[in-house]
Amino acid sequence: MVLLVGHSLGSVACWIEAGTYHDVDGVIITGLLHHLNSTSLAGVVATLYPATLDPRFANQLLNVNYAGYLTTEPGTREDDFYYEPGTDPNVLQTDEATKETATPGEFSSFAEPIADGISLQINVPVLVVVGQDDSLFCGLAATDCSSAATIQQAEAPFYAPQARLQVAVVPEAGHNINLHKTAPLWFATAKAWTSQHFAP
Incomplete structure (x- = not known):
């Protein structure tokens, strides 16, 4: 199974996988x-900025090329992805400390499967x-x-x-x-x- x-x-x-294969x-x-929710989506997009500017990735730049990658600005993930009353503050801190990157291509390909x-x-x-x-x-x-x-x-x-x-x-x-x-x-x-x- x-x-x-x-x-x-x-x-x-x-x-895509299940519907295609x-x-x-x-x-x-x-x-x-x-x-x-286009209003909320626009708000999330507005919190994205180049990963090369983020302290989370500053010490990794010697080993990884983050040019072209995006991440959320510090302190914005709570509003973007959480319902604050239902979240442990320690979880929010850990999420911020361990956040990762995304690419513009990921965002541009998100909507098509919703509509097609x-x-x-x-x-x-x-x-x-x-x-x-x-x-x-x-x-x-x-x-x-x-x-x-x-x-x-x-x-x-x-x-x-x-x-x-x-x-x-x-x-x-x-x-x-x-x-x-x-x-x-x-x-x-x-x-x-x-x-x-x-x-x-």
């Missing part, structure tokens, strides 16, 4: 819906999980994430009946759902969903 699990851009990769048994998509219908080609069970306070995909300009039912209604047209779409919403969690205090809730959901569809 092969089960794909992705987060954010990794979930885009899952869509049909060689997996199930897919878990996290941190990705079909309606981007590749998820409709997935013919195996799909579980979609999103933080209730994920500012990149939730809100008035995007998806109503107040409940699993509202997300299910918004996402269902983008999946085939064979996907047997199921949705879970993680309370008090932003985009980085794994790094919030409520993360164990979705871990349990994923375990139950996997057992339901792929019992040994």
Whole structure:
């Protein structure tokens, strides 16, 4: 059995793989819906700057060429990716201290799979999980994430009946759902969903 699990851009990769090659048994998509909150996305993009200017990478420049790479400006990750009341401050500090880079190409390729219908080609069970306070995909300009039912209604047209779409919403969690205090809730959901569809 092969089960794909992705987060954010990794979930885009899952869509493309499962929708193109049909060689997996199930897919878990996290941190990705079909309606981007363009206002929040613009805010995140505005916090990106060249990695060569960031203290996190300053001591590594002798060994790695970071020219052309981007990272988030210091102190912006909380607003970009977290629901602060649901996060341990130590986690935020660790995330900032261990953050990595991205390239302009990654960002430019993000939106196309959302719009081109590749998820409709997935013919195996799909579980979609999103933080209730994920500012990149939730809100008035995007998806109503107040409940699993509202997300299910918004996402269902983008999946085939064979996907047997199921949705879970993680309370008090932003985009980085794994790094919030409520993360164990979705871990349990994923375990139950996997057992339901792929019992040994």
